[in-house]
Amino acid sequence: MQYRCAIIDDExxxxxxxxxxxxxxxYLELVTKSLELKTVADLIAERKVDVxxxxxxxxxDNREYISRLMQNDCVFILVTAYSSREVQHLFHRGKRGYLGKPAxxxxxxxxxxxxxxxxS
Structure with missing residues (x-):
């Protein structure tokens, strides 16, 4: 199976x-990337992004865009320099992942x- 991906990182x-x-x-395909969340928040559903x-x-201030983004049925992988313990309160692990920087x-x-x- 091919997974369609998006990247959002300001670095x-x-x-x-x-x-x-x-x-x-x-098995991965990049369909969109951006330094800003607002640029891709609406594209996620339009381009049928999986990850x-x-x-x-x-x-x-990205609260509005994060709220819109979270309405999509896709897997979110958090990429951060924070430890996984510090990030766990943000998301449940179900359809969520974590990558520490640098990964x-x-x-x-x-x-x-x-x-x-x-x-699966």
Whole structure:
């Protein structure tokens, strides 16, 4: 199965790293990426995104966009420098994942495999 992905991160280097990881992974396809949440919040449903990689600490007031984003039926993987304990209060682990920054490709693939198993 091919998974359609979106990346939202206000750090250009982190955005580039995640993009390269998605390109290296045969069952992933990048359909949109942005430095700003508001740019892609509405595109997620329109482009039928399956997985959203999202930085937890995006600049600006994003409450409206996060609320809109969370209405989509997709997997959210939080990408952050915060520890997983600090982030757990934000999301339940069901259709959610976590990648600490900087994430190695091995950890990236491990999290994707965990989510593939959980969703099957």
């Amino acid at each position: 250009p280097l982190a955005l580039d790293i995640l993009e390269s990881y998605i390109q290296r992974t045969p 959203v990689f999202m930085d937890v600490n995006l600049r600006g 190695s490709y091995k950890k990236f693939v491990g999290e994707m495999e965990r989510l593939k198993i959980a969703s």
